[in-house]
Amino acid sequence: MAVQFSEEKLNKVKEIIARYPEGKQKSALIPVLHLAQESFGGWLSAETMDYVASLLQIDPIEVYEVATFYSMYNLKPVGKYLFEVCHTGPCMVSGSDNIIEYIKERLGINVGETTADGLFTLKTVECLGACGYAPMMQLGKFYKEHLTKARVDEIIAECRAKAN
Amino acid sequence: MGRKLLLDKAHIEGIRYYDVYRKNGGYAAAEKALKSMSPDLVTEEVKKSGLRGRGGAGFPTGLKWSFLAKPEGVPRYLVCNADESEPGTFKDRYLMEFIPHLLIEGLLISSFALGANRTYIYIRGEYAWIPDILEEAIAEAHKNGWLGKNIQGTGFDLDIYVQRGAGAYICGEETALIESLEGKRGNPRIKPPFPAVKGLWQCPTVVNNVETLAAVVPIINIGGDEYAKYGTGKSTGTKLISACGNLNKPGVYEIDMSISVEEFIYSDEYCGGIPNGKRLKACIPGGSSVPILPANLLLKTAKGEQRMMTYESLNDGGFATGSMMGSGGFIVLDEDQCVVRHTMSLARFYHHESCGQCSPCREGTGWMKKVLLNIENGKGKESDIDLLWDIQRRIEGNTICPLGDAAAWPVAAAIRHFRDEFEWHVRHPEEAVKRNFGLAHYADPLPVAAPAAAV
Amino acid sequence: MAEEKKLFKVTIDNIPVEVEPGTTILNAARMIGGDVVPPAMCYYSKLQGSGGKCRTCLVKVSKGSDADPRPMPKLVASCRTTVMDGMEVANITSPEVLDARKGVVEFLLLNHPLDCPVCDQAGECDLQDLSYEHGVSSTRYEFKRRTFDKIDIGDHIKLHMTRCILCYRCVFTADQLTNKREHGILGRGDASEISTYIKNSLDNDFIGNVIDVCPVGALTDRTARFKNRVWFLKPVDAHCTCDKCSGKAVLWMRGDEIFRVTARKDKYGEVEEFICDTCRFERKDAKDWVIEGPRKVSRHSVISQGHYVGTRKPQETIARVMDGRAPKLLMDIHSVSEVNMPAVDLSKIDGPAHSNDFPKNNGAQ
Numbered sequence: 001m002a003v004q005f006s007e008e009k010l011n012k013v014k015e016i017i018a019r020y021p022e023g024k025q026k027s028a029l030i031p032v033l034h035l036a037q038e039s040f041g042g043w044l045s046a047e048t049m050d051y052v053a054s055l056l057q058i059d060p061i062e063v064y065e066v067a068t069f070y071s072m073y074n075l076k077p078v079g080k081y082l083f084e085v086c087h088t089g090p091c092m093v094s095g096s097d098n099i100i101e102y103i104k105e106r107l108g109i110n111v112g113e114t115t116a117d118g119l120f121t122l123k124t125v126e127c128l129g130a131c132g133y134a135p136m137m138q139l140g141k142f143y144k145e146h147l148t149k150a151r152v153d154e155i156i157a158e159c160r161a162k163a164n
Numbered sequence: 165m166g167r168k169l170l171l172d173k174a175h176i177e178g179i180r181y182y183d184v185y186r187k188n189g190g191y192a193a194a195e196k197a198l199k200s201m202s203p204d205l206v207t208e209e210v211k212k213s214g215l216r217g218r219g220g221a222g223f224p225t226g227l228k229w230s231f232l233a234k235p236e237g238v239p240r241y242l243v244c245n246a247d248e249s250e251p252g253t254f255k256d257r258y259l260m261e262f263i264p265h266l267l268i269e270g271l272l273i274s275s276f277a278l279g280a281n282r283t284y285i286y287i288r289g290e291y292a293w294i295p296d297i298l299e300e301a302i303a304e305a306h307k308n309g310w311l312g313k314n315i316q317g318t319g320f321d322l323d324i325y326v327q328r329g330a331g332a333y334i335c336g337e338e339t340a341l342i343e344s345l346e347g348k349r350g351n352p353r354i355k356p357p358f359p360a361v362k363g364l365w366q367c368p369t370v371v372n373n374v375e376t377l378a379a380v381v382p383i384i385n386i387g388g389d390e391y392a393k394y395g396t397g398k399s400t401g402t403k404l405i406s407a408c409g410n411l412n413k414p415g416v417y418e419i420d421m422s423i424s425v426e427e428f429i430y431s432d433e434y435c436g437g438i439p440n441g442k443r444l445k446a447c448i449p450g451g452s453s454v455p456i457l458p459a460n461l462l463l464k465t466a467k468g469e470q471r472m473m474t475y476e477s478l479n480d481g482g483f484a485t486g487s488m489m490g491s492g493g494f495i496v497l498d499e500d501q502c503v504v505r506h507t508m509s510l511a512r513f514y515h516h517e518s519c520g521q522c523s524p525c526r527e528g529t530g531w532m533k534k535v536l537l538n539i540e541n542g543k544g545k546e547s548d549i550d551l552l553w554d555i556q557r558r559i560e561g562n563t564i565c566p567l568g569d570a571a572a573w574p575v576a577a578a579i580r581h582f583r584d585e586f587e588w589h590v591r592h593p594e595e596a597v598k599r600n601f602g603l604a605h606y607a608d609p610l611p612v613a614a615p616a617a618a619v
Numbered sequence: 620m621a622e623e624k625k626l627f628k629v630t631i632d633n634i635p636v637e638v639e640p641g642t643t644i645l646n647a648a649r650m651i652g653g654d655v656v657p658p659a660m661c662y663y664s665k666l667q668g669s670g671g672k673c674r675t676c677l678v679k680v681s682k683g684s685d686a687d688p689r690p691m692p693k694l695v696a697s698c699r700t701t702v703m704d705g706m707e708v709a710n711i712t713s714p715e716v717l718d719a720r721k722g723v724v725e726f727l728l729l730n731h732p733l734d735c736p737v738c739d740q741a742g743e744c745d746l747q748d749l750s751y752e753h754g755v756s757s758t759r760y761e762f763k764r765r766t767f768d769k770i771d772i773g774d775h776i777k778l779h780m781t782r783c784i785l786c787y788r789c790v791f792t793a794d795q796l797t798n799k800r801e802h803g804i805l806g807r808g809d810a811s812e813i814s815t816y817i818k819n820s821l822d823n824d825f826i827g828n829v830i831d832v833c834p835v836g837a838l839t840d841r842t843a844r845f846k847n848r849v850w851f852l853k854p855v856d857a858h859c860t861c862d863k864c865s866g867k868a869v870l871w872m873r874g875d876e877i878f879r880v881t882a883r884k885d886k887y888g889e890v891e892e893f894i895c896d897t898c899r900f901e902r903k904d905a906k907d908w909v910i911e912g913p914r915k916v917s918r919h920s921v922i923s924q925g926h927y928v929g930t931r932k933p934q935e936t937i938a939r940v941m942d943g944r945a946p947k948l949l950m951d952i953h954s955v956s957e958v959n960m961p962a963v964d965l966s967k968i969d970g971p972a973h974s975n976d977f978p979k980n981n982g983a984q
Contacts, residue, residue, distance in 0.1 A: 019284075019325040019327075021239070021282075021365065024346070024365055026346060026347035026348075027327075027345060027346055027347045028347065029347035029348075030289075030327070030328065030329065030330050030344065030347060031327065031328060033330065034289070034328060034330065046816065046817045056347075058347075059799060059800055059801075060816075061800055061801055061802065061803045061815070061816065062347075062348075062800075062803070064803065064805055064814075064816035065348075065349055065803040065804060065805060066347065066348065066349055068805040068806050068807070068816075069332065069349040069350060069519075069805075069806070069807050070289070070329070070330035070331045070332050070350075071330070071331035071332065071516075071807075072289045072290065072330040072331035073330060073331075087509065088251045088452075088509055088510070088512075088513050089251050089252070089448075089452055089495060089506050089509045089510050089513070090251055090252050090408045090409055090495050092505070092506065092509050093409050093410060093495075093497055093498075093501050093506065094408075094409065094410075126251075126333070126512075126513045126516045126517065127249060127250070127251040127252075127333075127452075127513060128290050129248050129249060129253065129254045129257055129288065129290065129291065130254055130257075131251065131252050131253070131254055131406065131408035131409075131414070131493065131495070132254055132406055132407060132408040132414035132415050132416065133254075133414070134408065134414075138290055140292075141292040141293050142292070142293055332807070349804070349807075354670075354671035354696065354699045515808065515809070516808065517808070518807070518808040518809070519807060519808065520785065520804075520806070520807055520808040520809060520810070520811035521672050521785075521787075522671070522672050522673070522674055523672070523673055523674055523723055523726045523727050523784065523785075524674055524722065524723060524726050526726075526785065526808060526809050526811070527726040527727070527729045527730060527809060528726055529808070529809075530808070530809045531729060531760065531762075534762050551759055557722075558718075558719065558722030558723075558725070558726070559722075561693045561694065562674055562677060562693075562694060562719050562722065562723065563674070564671060564672070564674075564696075
């Protein structure tokens with residue numbers, strides 16, 4: 001199936017492009033890539049990126065360059081729920097290592113892996129700007145803060161429930 | 165109670181929404197500026213206030229504004245730097261989440277002063293839910309005639325757009341931010357030209373931090389002179405400090421820059437001390453890039469004076485015995501923390517975030533991380549400590565943008581002040597992987613050097 | 620009346636020079652020439668926007684200008700810093716600069732494979748030259764070096780990313796010389812790489828120039844790779860009638876055989892005029908070209924050894940140092956060996972000998 005935004009999303013793209021002066025539609029690249037990632041399975045395939053390039057009338061290489069630079073774009077498929085746990089200094093002193101270990105144990109995967117059922121992917125990330133509410137992780141659009149083992153259990157259960 | 169200028173109304177329920185914000189004195193500053201002041205007069209007030217950039221560099225804001233080139237017929241832009249990514253820093257997030265209209269109002273006044281009709285808020289991509297809050301506030305402001313064409317009948321037009329980044333610390337550097345806003349990789353530009361002359365789309369541009377722009381509101385409300393009465397010396401006004409690490413009450417605090425570091429850590433009004441009766445070992449007072457200080461040098465300067473939460477006092481002693489205010493990310497380490505491990509995590513951070521454009525940073529940050537990882541894992545050698553020193557020395561000052569310095573300073577300061585902890589790691593590798601060096605002598609009072617006698 | 624342009628007076632390593640406003644420190648130094656010219660690995664005067672990245676050309680500005688004599692607080696990239704009137708710059712006279720440069724060379728070599736013995740660029744490699752001049756003989760890096768697989772990007776170009784120093788020159792070349800850029804810098808930090816992302820072939824009339832601008836052996840010519848060492852080849856200036864480019868090139872020859880065609884490069888290793896891919900990859904027959912004569916090569920270059928212009932024959936020197944006496948022959952090689960052929964006078968062969976110089980019937984025609 002060819003990659004194609006819905007009418008509604010195409011209107012969103014138009015609205016994004018309109019934020020910039022005429023001829024500067026390349027500026028829309030980062031927001032449109034976010035939109036594409038959300039719309040096409042949580043990751044950016046080469047096909048998706050080529051489609052974005054055609055929408056913004058730029059060369060595909062310009063899209064690849066940007067997509068590979070920013071850490072939020074997934075260039076490979078990821079699980080339905082992506083656990084991005086911060087392990088930078090402030091989170092580390094607040095016990096993020098234990099949380100990462102616990103998630104690994106609970107999900108039976110290592111950092112960078114996806115569970116066999118395709119539900120969970122675990123990643124460690126650098127500072128997310130929630131140092132005062134550490135340890136924490138990003139799950140989709142939102143942050144899960146003040147993580148404890150019990151809280152991790154809850155989050156995993158919530159995800160499982162939602163997936164069913 | 166310390167006096168507050170930014171968060172004084174943060175506790176009011178519904179302050180996130182226009183009606184409540186307006187009812188509590190919101191948009192009064194904008195009204196004053198747009199209706200009774202000229203753009204130059206606004207800039208003048210900001211200059212008088214002594215406001216310094218709250219993003220980390222502490223450059224005087226009024227001065228920065230006055231550098232903006234104003235060629236005829238070329239649009240000028242204001243860009244709000246909300247790419248808050250410095251480890252330890254989460255103050256801008258608080259402002260945007262809880263009082264978005266304060267930022268919108270600050271942006272309106274600042275855009276008016278700079279003559280910008282199109283303004284962008286560049287927010288870090290991970291703060292994925294905040295653009296919705298900001299966009300809602302922008303829509304409310306539009307509806308109430310504070311944005312759009314002919315604002316409040318003054319003839320001034322302004323549109324504010326929110327742009328999300330996608331995960332890159334480097335985009336907090338203003339020229340990298342501009343590149344990113346142009347839809348490119350976040351590679352910092354080589355300066356000159358400076359953004360004030362050639363910035364966004366090659367037009368004159370001012371990039372300011374969220375807190376800086378929000379502070380413009382109280383400055384206009386109470387006047388620059390009055391604002392300058394807050395704080396101490398050249399550290400005027402109030403500063404948001406995001407406190408984290410081993411503290412009883414981590415969080416965002418607004419401080420009048422006239423309190424001491426000790427009061428900030430231990431008083432109940434602020435961080436409430438260190439949990440579980442542990443003792444303070446070290447602190448990074450201004451975000452991960454600034455030098456780490458052991459407890460003894462943190463609370464008192466080398467001259468034996470009490471260290472205050474001001475730009476000058478935190479910097480007292482320079483890199484030898486002082487640190488910096490930076491972005492106000494206050495990271496506290498208790499006696500159970502390992503400085504080597506913490507430094508390694510920061511080195512890992514900078515390695516991950518280096519854009520890779522210039523060779524010292526691209527190659528040096530990864531090298532430092534690997535050497536530190538070895539030391540941390542009990543595989544280090546005594547010579548590694550000197551090697552680290554040499555690597556950081558050769559990165560610092562030799563890179564395109566300040567990320568190189570930011571990566572070098574934490575390593576340099578850790579070795580400078582905690583060398584014996586590093587040495588213990590390489591001399592006792594088996595012990596080092598099992599336990600921590602502990603507090604050691606890092607909280608012991610330091611002898612105050614007598615003033616040099618005349619020869 | 621013609622307006623006289625005001626020139627800026629600059630001093631580099633105590634040598635004064637007058638240059639036009641807008642000139643960079645590096646180009647001012649190039650006007651002086653010699654040792655005071657900072658090395659440049661990423662700057663390329665013909666490519667707009669290049670420079671500033673490698674940091675090898677860092678210099679110290681000890682006096683900003685006559686108007687503002689304060690020194691600049693940090694070392695600056697001379698390729699991207701323009702001169703001011705009265706500026707004073709220290710390059711090789713500044714220990715700080717030399718130390719920083721040593722550091723930069725170490726960083727550049729950190730992940731470089733140092734595979735010069737099997738690298739086609741050896742002998743004409745900017746990084747090799749830089750390392751000889753400013754590097755140290757051993758590395759302090761004890762970790763595994765970064766490696767990438769070699770890939771063919773198109774029929775003509777080999778990309779050996781492991782050797783790349785990320786100077787961005789090839790990216791600027793594709794941007795400025797071709798109508799569609801298909802390769803770029805992907806990834807971030809020390810994981811950055813030159814790539815097309817999905818394996819694309821680069822084909823464009825001028826894309827071959829990326830080989831010439833590459834300061835290392837990361838981009839090489841597949842039509843010439845491993846055919847011969849540059850120092851065994853003789854570079855000659857030649858031109859042809861070409862409808863795409865100026866047709867002015869350098870042929871790298873051995874006998875009548877053209878091994879490689881490149882653009883002509885100046886003494887800073889920069890291409891004088893870019894050439895098209897037809898000239899570079901397809902015109903390998905001497906009949907395609909009008910040969911102008913030997914290319915002048917610096918006598919310090921290893922390439923000059925294959926270049927027998929103005930050299931003396933050994934006999935002349937021997938006669939001179941022995942006051943005109945002939946050397947006493949201890950042994951004639953031909954009396955003990957059948958390998959060498961008396962009929963073939965090696966000294967008459969222009970350049971190193973190869974098999975074609977030795978007729979199959981043992982030379983005894």
